[in-house]
Amino acid sequence: MHTISIISDVVKANLFQQKNDAAIEHLLSDSRKLLFPASTLFFALDGPRRNGTSFIGELYNKGVKNFVVNESFSVTDATQYSEANFLQVKDVLHALHLLAAFHRSQFDIPVIGITGSNGKTIVKEWLYQLLHEDFTIVRSPKSYNSKIGVPLSVWQINEQHTLGIFEAGISQPDEMQQLQKMIDPTVGIFTNIGQAHNEGFLNIRQKVNEKLKLFVHSELLIYCADNPDVNEAVATFANNVRTDKGLQLFSWSKKSAATLQVTSVEHTEENTTIQANYGSENISCVIPFTDEASIENAITCWCYLLHLQVNNNVIAERMLQLRNVEMRLELKQGINNCSVINDSYSADINSLTIALDFLSQQQQHPTRTLILSDILQSGKNSGELYADVASVLQQKGIGRFIGIGPEISKHATAFKNIPQTVFFSSTNDFKQQFYSLHFFNETILLKGARVFEFEQISHLLEQKVHQTVLEINLNAVTHNLKFYQQQLNPGVKLMAMVKAFSYGSGGFEIANLLQFHKVDYLAVAYTDEGVELRKAGITLPIMVMNAEESTFDVMVQYNLEPELFSFNILNGFKKYLEQNGVSYYPVHIKIDTGMHRLGFEKNEIELLGDQLHQSTTFKVQSVFSHLAASDADVHDGFTKIQAQSFLESCVVLQEKLGYMFIRHIANTSAIHRHKDLQLDMVRLGIGLYGVDNSESVQPNLKNVTTLKTTISQIKKVKAGESVGYSRKGIAAKDSVIATVRIGYADGYPRALSNGGGKMWVNQQLVPVIGNVCMDMTMLDVTGVQVDEGDDVIVFGEVLPVNDLAQWSGTIPYEILTGISQRVKRVYYEE
Numbered sequence: 001m002h003t004i005s006i007i008s009d010v011v012k013a014n015l016f017q018q019k020n021d022a023a024i025e026h027l028l029s030d031s032r033k034l035l036f037p038a039s040t041l042f043f044a045l046d047g048p049r050r051n052g053t054s055f056i057g058e059l060y061n062k063g064v065k066n067f068v069v070n071e072s073f074s075v076t077d078a079t080q081y082s083e084a085n086f087l088q089v090k091d092v093l094h095a096l097h098l099l100a101a102f103h104r105s106q107f108d109i110p111v112i113g114i115t116g117s118n119g120k121t122i123v124k125e126w127l128y129q130l131l132h133e134d135f136t137i138v139r140s141p142k143s144y145n146s147k148i149g150v151p152l153s154v155w156q157i158n159e160q161h162t163l164g165i166f167e168a169g170i171s172q173p174d175e176m177q178q179l180q181k182m183i184d185p186t187v188g189i190f191t192n193i194g195q196a197h198n199e200g201f202l203n204i205r206q207k208v209n210e211k212l213k214l215f216v217h218s219e220l221l222i223y224c225a226d227n228p229d230v231n232e233a234v235a236t237f238a239n240n241v242r243t244d245k246g247l248q249l250f251s252w253s254k255k256s257a258a259t260l261q262v263t264s265v266e267h268t269e270e271n272t273t274i275q276a277n278y279g280s281e282n283i284s285c286v287i288p289f290t291d292e293a294s295i296e297n298a299i300t301c302w303c304y305l306l307h308l309q310v311n312n313n314v315i316a317e318r319m320l321q322l323r324n325v326e327m328r329l330e331l332k333q334g335i336n337n338c339s340v341i342n343d344s345y346s347a348d349i350n351s352l353t354i355a356l357d358f359l360s361q362q363q364q365h366p367t368r369t370l371i372l373s374d375i376l377q378s379g380k381n382s383g384e385l386y387a388d389v390a391s392v393l394q395q396k397g398i399g400r401f402i403g404i405g406p407e408i409s410k411h412a413t414a415f416k417n418i419p420q421t422v423f424f425s426s427t428n429d430f431k432q433q434f435y436s437l438h439f440f441n442e443t444i445l446l447k448g449a450r451v452f453e454f455e456q457i458s459h460l461l462e463q464k465v466h467q468t469v470l471e472i473n474l475n476a477v478t479h480n481l482k483f484y485q486q487q488l489n490p491g492v493k494l495m496a497m498v499k500a501f502s503y504g505s506g507g508f509e510i511a512n513l514l515q516f517h518k519v520d521y522l523a524v525a526y527t528d529e530g531v532e533l534r535k536a537g538i539t540l541p542i543m544v545m546n547a548e549e550s551t552f553d554v555m556v557q558y559n560l561e562p563e564l565f566s567f568n569i570l571n572g573f574k575k576y577l578e579q580n581g582v583s584y585y586p587v588h589i590k591i592d593t594g595m596h597r598l599g600f601e602k603n604e605i606e607l608l609g610d611q612l613h614q615s616t617t618f619k620v621q622s623v624f625s626h627l628a629a630s631d632a633d634v635h636d637g638f639t640k641i642q643a644q645s646f647l648e649s650c651v652v653l654q655e656k657l658g659y660m661f662i663r664h665i666a667n668t669s670a671i672h673r674h675k676d677l678q679l680d681m682v683r684l685g686i687g688l689y690g691v692d693n694s695e696s697v698q699p700n701l702k703n704v705t706t707l708k709t710t711i712s713q714i715k716k717v718k719a720g721e722s723v724g725y726s727r728k729g730i731a732a733k734d735s736v737i738a739t740v741r742i743g744y745a746d747g748y749p750r751a752l753s754n755g756g757g758k759m760w761v762n763q764q765l766v767p768v769i770g771n772v773c774m775d776m777t778m779l780d781v782t783g784v785q786v787d788e789g790d791d792v793i794v795f796g797e798v799l800p801v802n803d804l805a806q807w808s809g810t811i812p813y814e815i816l817t818g819i820s821q822r823v824k825r826v827y828y829e830e
Contacts, residue, residue, distance in 0.1 A: 363537020
């Protein structure tokens with residue numbers, strides 16, 4: 001905790017309008033994540049589309065009174081916030097870094113800094129699993145390893161901690177020096193070097209050299225010597241760096257002499273035994289993983305335990321207890337119309353707040369429920385800890401709280417302001433009372449320390465459905481949204497298309513995310529889609545593209561805004577509004593400029609303008625049209641004709657109406673191909689979900705959806721035997737056939753029958769054999785190592801949906817929107 005006056009000196013600020021010398025406990029850079037207003041210092045960082053100071057008013061009204069601003073924010077600007085302290089600096093991000101570095105300097109504890117391309121978060125979390133009995137550990141929440149995440153991580157250090165573990169990630173040269181000053185690790189760990197962010201560096205060697213800058217003051221560096229680039233770079237680095245105590249190198253290798261020389265790696269079905277030479281000893285350990293990445297990460301952790309001189313028997317016991325690190329928060333369908341967010345692998349105050357942020361995005365149920373175990377190793381006494389937790393839960397609007405564990409139960413009174421609370425001393429006690437708790441129509445977050453085995457609770461709460469699942473990566477949706485936002489001209493609004501169940505990716509789940517990221521408008525195809533979003537707590541303006549007379553009443557009831565595309569629908573809605581005494585209802589006018597689907601023709605615009613002007617029934621929110629071929633060079637001439645026709649119609653309507661409205665014609669492709677047509681707003685559709693016809697844009701997008709199924713049975717079929725209906729599949733040779741749990745009723749096109757389609761099984765593409773059935777499909781897996789129950793990728797990162805569309809003779813839209821509602825959707829944030 002530092003006071004405003006101290007912080008002002010540290011960040012070299014001009015402290016103006018100081019009302020008090022507030023004690024700061026919490027740093028904030030995202031206005032949506034406010035928890036403790038009175039003790040929070042907000043850093044007004046500018047983003048690509050928003051000025052950080054634009055959030056000051058909102059935060060001030062919520063109780064925040066301390067702000068770091070840049071030089072564009074003046075003393076005059078501050079006068080409207082009479083109770084606030086303002087620290088004015090030249091560079092807000094640099095000020096955040098200075099403060100974090102100062103805070104780090106106040107603590108003389110061992111700090112591990114971890115960098116590399118892959119494995120940073122796994123190594124960090126495994127070190128925590130291995131050492132939490134010996135140290136009180138502070139560590140980066142999730143993968144907070146960026147120039148904003150690192151200072152927020154380092155700020156967590158307090159007097160109770162005896163070990164820090166922080167990640168550092170960079171994407172270009174000259175970034176690591178900033179992170180080094182904040183983490184200042186005494187121990188360095190260099191994990192696997194891979195292809196991530198290669199585009200930011202000249203070559204791998206430069207990337208390694210830049211990452212090594214994290215360790216300029218470290219006393220120990222742990223690394224794998226098997227990568228020549230890393231090995232050579234470390235040797236040069238160690239010769240050039242001079243620390244007070246010298247840099248001790250701790251290498252490991254499978255190939256040559258090293259501090260820890262791995263002599264053998266032997267696999268069983270579930271475990272791996274690693275034999276090694278360490279000094280004069282032959283040592284070994286067993287880990288419950290068999291993949292190469294896990295083996296490398298485990299050996300890296302082993303090195304640090306050996307350096308600490310932990311007893312070999314203790315090491316062996318702990319290494320065998322290593323558990324998977326869940327890198328994502330998953331939102332799944334639950335029993336009794338519930339949604340379940342499963343984060344039941346760790347429980348600490350920092351990861352809790354991250355999970356609660358994810359929970360806050362979910363508006364689809366009236367009650368938000370948290371099931372929380374004892375929080376271990378918080379660095380605070382229990383009374384203070386659970387008082388803080390209770391305060392956070394109130395801020396996040398938790399309506400129902402279930403505490404599990406002896407310690408949290410002792411402090412039940414701290415949660416007295418939560419509407420519903422109940423406590424259990426153990427997970428078993430909870431399970432015995434489960435059916436009396438009556439979970440119904442609520443969003444439930446599970447957050448439990450590993451020892452409480454909350455997977456048992458997850459099993460009770462999650463709906464038991466079809467093993468075919470569609471995974472939706474919400475981080476990828478956010479990434480794609482930001483990519484297109486960065487293409488926008490200043491001041492241009494964005495309407496996101498969530499019609500057709502958000503292109504198959506889910507309705508309210510995607511809309512919740514878009515609302516959280518403050519898009520300007522949503523659009524749905526039909527009124528019932530909009531009603532469902534409203535019932536799920538979506539408050540953004542929603543345009544309905546196919547308004548029907550039978551739905552006028554619910555459209556008005558739920559404040560949905562119709563697209564008016566003909567005089568028939570216009571007059572029908574006008575009559576309904578007049579009968580119900582409604583004036584100035586928001587509507588959107590669709591103009592047909594050449595798509596010839598829906599919309600007023602150009603020769604109707606004069607009459608349309610007159611009718612709109614003469615009536616007080618409507619308030620025209622926007623006028624828009626639809627480009628027929630904005631993605632195709634060959635049709636750019638036609639696109640210009642459409643645009644000219646649209647703009648001419650807008651001029652006529654504006655003259656008739658006498659007021660301004662939003663103009664929009666640009667769809668996904670036009671956002672980047674026809675920037676001059678962005679006008680006042682753009683409509684982002686399938687690009688949000690990771691698909692764009694532009695070869696230059698597609699690599700910048702992230703895959704959003706992965707359709708997965710499992711193998712239900714494996715059969716051996718003799719040459720000449722048939723497979724499936726109508727005997728369409730004939731085995732050309734003795735073959736192995738796997739039947740998977742997906743068919744055309746799930747949305748897998750029957751056109752992919754008999755070799756037309758392929759699926760990804762155990763790192764290989766295998767063909768469909770025979771006709772696709774209603775609920776099942778057969779694959780020829782001859783020569784591939786497979787077992788019943790194995791996962792199969794139908795489409796995703798490794799097998800793009802574009803490929804399925806091409807094989808099927810259709811477009812990605814049809815594949816995505818055709819995924820059946822019986823296919824379970826799993827939403828996750830990494």
